[in-house]
Amino acid sequence: MRSAILIFPGSNCDRDMMVAVERITGRRPALVWHKESQLDPVDIVIIPGGFSFGDYLRCGALAARAPAMEAVVDHASRGGAVLGVCNGFQILLETGLLPGTLVRNSGLKFVCRETRLAVQETIETPLLSNLATGTELVIPVAHNEGNYFADVALLDSLEQGGQVALRYVQNDPARAANPNGSARDIAGILSANGRVMGMMPHPERAMGNGHASEDGREFLTSVLEGVAR
């Protein structure tokens, strides 16, 4: 199982993701600086959360133009697996590897809280291979721009095409399930070939061992085992 984690100036979940992946696989991911234009062969590239380039201009917009992202686009075009979490999801949208966009949370505030996700029925994907449809996972979010937005046609086509991977569902009965106003409660989506996934929640922060939830570990284990096959 070989993995790589991209690091941009302003990435701040790179170490957390590295620790999580290493704990699951026993192997440290390669850390790839944004200025590198070559990527050694890996089973998956993970783009971690943070504020790449300060989120200036538009979240993910500058990072999407970094040399390392060209290598990621190459890797994806060869059918390579990619997971983008939070800012990583935003970057994948900016590169066009995933459709749609993420806009400001509907509450107009940063939101850091636990959410409950339900795994959706999707097209075939190695990234969710161990998780049955309907599996619920408690994983926290922490973001300013996690409100997934797309026109009705695109949303319909994502749903019909089995590209909606994760949705927010009720966690605390006294609160809304959806933390950010995301269209159709979407928390994560897949590319049309099922090999690129973007999600707002942070699985690396739900690894048990002191974290409030262990469900992120279950999720990442599924991702990493799925792409290693």
Added chain:
Amino acid sequence: MSNASEMRFSDAEQMGLSFEEWQLILTRLGRTPNLCELGIFSAMWSEHCSYKSSKKWLKTLPTEGAQVIQGPGENAGVVDIGDGLAAVFKIESHNHPSFIEPYQGAATGVGGILRDVFTMGARPIALLNALRFGDIAHEKTPHLLSGVVAGIGGYGNCIGIPTVGGEVNFHSSYNGNILVNAMAVGLAHSDRIFYSAATGAGNPVIYVGAKTGRDGIHGATMASAEFSDETESKRPTVQVGDPFTGKLLMEACLELMAADAVLSIQDMGAAGLTSSSVEMASKGGLGMEIDLDLVPVREEAMSAYEIMLSESQERMLMVIKPEQAETARAIFEKWDLDFMPIGKVTDTQRLVLLKDAQIACDIPLAPLVDDAPEYDRPYRPEELQPVLSTAQLEKDIPLDEVLKKMLSSADLSSRRWVYEQYDSDVMADTISGPGGNAAMVRIHNTDKGLAVCTDCTPRYVEADPFEGGKQAVCEAYRNISATGAKPLAVTNNLNFGNPEKQDIMAQIVGAVTGMGKACKALDTPVVSGNVSLYNETDGMAIQPCPVIGMIGIIDDWRTTIGAGLQQAGQALYVVGQSDKTNDGWLGCSVYAREIARREGGAPPSVDLEAEAKNGQLVREAIAKGIASSVQDISDGGLLIAMAEMVMAGQCGAKITPPDSGSLHGWAFGEDQARYILAVRDAGEFAALCAGHQIEAVRIGETISKTELTVGDLPPISKEVMVAWHTSPIPALMG
């Protein structure tokens, strides 16, 4: 302002200097200073930089202990936490800028305190804050609250350090002068701490980080003046934060330190290049020569005065090993940051500045630092407040109605609206975040945990500065102990009004004395801190707020417990209370203010010996696995603490009040040194208490239904209490 060559007293006065101070400058220099020199004197002698009103009293604080590696006087305090590691931490205020421009004021407060910590070679691992706003109904409060909270989150979230704890309170005395104190905690190897004293005449002085602009010019002086109606016109003196550059600077500095290239380093905080150069040179007993034409600037035609007094953010000054210059440059180039040799260390003990190939400043360093004025300001304590009896305060209102009013009061209601705007989980080592007792962060890759909190009860300090000063330390001590961690050391942020007024000076003297006494008794020395005076608007002082930031250590983070009740059928005890207790101290309490509508009255007294003993007992009960949940009793008293344990937990509680006496006094009294514990084995716990000769009274037990039942009164469900508790701030903020 008059021409640079002919400064007069009126110019000095505009910069906040007194006539005596102006005379002192003339004597020390033996000539009239130019504008740049006068600016440097006024910044270094400002209250903010010189502590001239408080120094005499700060010196009385206990600062030593086996755990202390570095006490006050450096960028941050350093405490040994074992295994070759050290915790580096400090709290600092950004009150005035935050009132003028809440988002940027708060954001740069966070940025500044983070720089103080990573300047010492520590990677920051936790942020906290202590905030005070005006009356929740005041027209400016929502705007200030939302701006400050967004600013704190805006910086901390982006730079990727979790904001794990803090406190927010409201009182009309802060209507025109809010308090924004930010604390940062970092982790370093105890033999790899970096200091600011310059070394080696001839070594290069390097400027790194962001460019210098015209923002925040003379901010330290603004922070040392009272507010008036004109203050909001001072917006240009507020700095602008750039957390992205802050992140790059942090990574670059830590990388450079790991490369063993840094000899000394100082961040450019208050008074910017002035205080950093003066402090580095004077601490090293050396001098410094800087060519201001080499300073990276982002605006044209900046004068020497402007460059020296700018408080542009995200900048550092360092002395590096000359042979490592190229390594250092490469690291900063990698991070796309400016790296500019701007001068050298000298042995002249003078600060010499060149601008346009001319000497713009040439002053001896000694008067700037060592001869900075130090005042023994006269003080006159106000008469102590009378003790108010329960009979004077108790209202004939049903208990559930009181509980509802209290839980939904501005000061006791849930801060969830606030802390959910902070990323409290980044770095993935947060064991318990905001909303509980102290927060706990894991020491990365180890079993150890660091407990951290901030605390102060300003109404107690106002009513009795000495007891209030003690209480702030003790409440922090209880919050740390309630996690199972051993309290280690404190940082303090003394927020007061105008020290030139005798009653205010008396508050400072009383609070610092009380604080010192408590820190000594509890073996939690003060290792760093900050003083913010002149917190007044149009002559009205704030409620004094000497904030304590405390850290503690636990050997195994897995043994920590929270406040939430875990399992039905466990006995509930109040530690520090006898079975005869049937009343409580309502004077100066939240009950008195919210229910009896009466402020003031003597606050509860603080028994330091009891605090130490009871804290020890609680930590032992946690370490031995006897206790399964703990909550300290503070604002609002026993019943509020109990309600919090139910709201945070998986089960409910049934408690029995005493047969006689005052129900409200018993439920809402704020007697100190108390905790509520849910215990797995009542016998074992009773034996532990007996062994320590500590009183504890069994008040009830945990029940499977998630509700709170007090005696024969109808149960109140968790859902109802949570709704009371969580709705007020969102309702205010819309």
